Amino acid sequence: MKNSFDDIYEVVRLIPHGRVSSYGAIAGYLGGKGGARMVGWAMNASHNDDTIPAHRVVNRNGVLTGKAFFGGNRMQELLENEGIIVKNDKIQNFKELFWSPTKELL
């Protein structure tokens, strides 16, 4: 446990197929190692790592805030490819698709 970005990467990797999570949820699960911003920042750094499904991580509104970093609508396509409905850069049925590491991960 590097107690750093690796923690975030590990949690993101644990996100089930067809499910999504939020920056704040991951940050809260790690326990305020920083803020939700740090999670997104780590995601940026993880861009080199193609093993990190960063497209499954969105903000609390279920909006694909980081879709620009994927290039065009790449993030949306990846999500739709997993059966997730995205409308206007926003995940539909987000509440049900939401995967909380604190509650569902033990």
Next chain:
DNA sequence: CCCCTGACGGGCG
């Protein structure tokens, strides 16, 4: 060392 910015979140009017 100081100031600004950022894939965010919560509070308030």
Next chain:
DNA sequence: TCGCCCGCCAGGG
């Protein structure tokens, strides 16, 4: 429900 402001942590100029 929408919009504005403040707080958190780290990096860059």
